[in-house]
Amino acid sequence: MADDLPPTAWAVLGLLSFPGERTGYELKKWADASLRFFYWSPAISQIYAELRRLESLGYVTSLHSGAEEPRAKRTYAITEEGRGALAVWAGGGQGLGAPVLKHPVLLRVWLGHLAAPEHLRGLVTEHVARTKGELKEVRDALGRADGVEAWAHPQIALRWSERRLAAEVELAEAMLDDLDAVPGQPPGNSPTQG
Amino acid sequence: MADDLPPTAWAVLGLLSFPGERTGYELKKWADASLRFFYWSPAISQIYAELRRLESLGYVTSLHSGAEEPRAKRTYAITEEGRGALAVWAGGGQGLGAPVLKHPVLLRVWLGHLAAPEHLRGLVTEHVARTKGELKEVRDALGRADGVEAWAHPQIALRWSERRLAAEVELAEAMLDDLDAVPGQPPGNSPTQG
DNA sequence: CTCCACATGTAAAAGGTTACATGATTAG
DNA sequence: CTAATCATGTAACCTTTTACATGTGGAG
Incomplete structure (x- = not known):
């Protein structure tokens, strides 16, 4: 085998x-x-x-x-x-490797000292929009899988993905706040909400 | 160039x-x-x-x-x-591709109809433990980067990673509940807490 | 009539890992 | 003295993508 x-x-x-x-x-x-x-x-x-x-x-x-x-x-x-x-x-599968994440947006944020603050904000904002679109796709897929007994596990994976994408949006929004708090930066185009 | x-x-x-x-x-x-x-x-x-x-x-x-x-x-x-x-x-980087995630644990959960429920639970539990270990590593790295002005952006990326790993733990725990709710399955070794 | 979805495949190239080979230094 | 860490690199191999090539069927 x-x-x-x-x-x-x-x-x-x-x-x-x-x-x-x-x-x-x-x-x-x-x-x-x-x-x-x-x-x-x-x-x-x-x-x-x-x-x-x-x-x-x-x-x-x-x-x-x-x-x-x-x-x-x-x-x-x-x-x-x-x-x-x-x-x-x-x-099998005990001792599975950790999940691998390749996040292009984070790679740029990590290198943020080389880019304009507004540009960084733009990338993250774009990412939030895209992620919301994916969230919709997952929900559609979930709708198609709903009720089909044979798909209980795929459905769990999809539900996980749905929550994961929702978390991704929150993560990005929290990062936007962190980005605004970087010292030595002009107040920028982001309104200090509150 | x-x-x-x-x-x-x-x-x-x-x-x-x-x-x-x-x-x-x-x-x-x-x-x-x-x-x-x-x-x-x-x-x-x-x-x-x-x-x-x-x-x-x-x-x-x-x-x-x-x-x-x-x-x-x-x-x-x-x-x-x-x-x-x-x-x-x-x-640059407008129109960046979506982040790529390769999650070995989810791949197995997705194929859960082929495995024993307790085995699945074991994999997810192991994943939670590993993730908590990674969380600690990120916090260590964060401690090392703390206060160094030149590392403001790497620090943001690390903070994002910290939150992301915390979310990963919650996601896995929610999935454990979903797994317990799969129909046609013996109550299993997981105590119905409550 | 034209574009898009369906449908399958080949070939070249790039990307990336593993195993191997080598050797100095340091901690126990 | 021995194991781990530091340090660099080569070669073989596998995985994966991109570009190319080809053709049908349906919708507008």
């Missing part, structure tokens, strides 16, 4: 562990709509590559709708072996 | 934009102690590689303490050109 696949492979296999069969293209959309909020969405070309690898391991099977269907596509399904391997992987 | 360096290169250059000169080895420790909380710490071998690239671009200079010092080491300093390029990079 090849147990040392990269997390991405398990994520793709995981996508197929829920009821139904899907194409690589569909998998990418699923990943964009939910996986990405807590574990990033691979490029479509990588999804195809992972699917081929998983198939070569016997963890998935594919069916090519060749002559029958007008539009040719390859539909993937998880095998029993794949489900077993995935369960073994899911059952 | 080669403006299309990967964020990692800017992060390493950024490390050198604070007062003082340092070796690649020291840079790695700095990254482990602060950068990693909001933007991951590159492998030491990659730091050396980035330093060589930055030097070839004229963004940093190095001094090899050859025959003089007993222990040979190469000390890096940012150049004016490097500082300029970094400032340009820091001054």
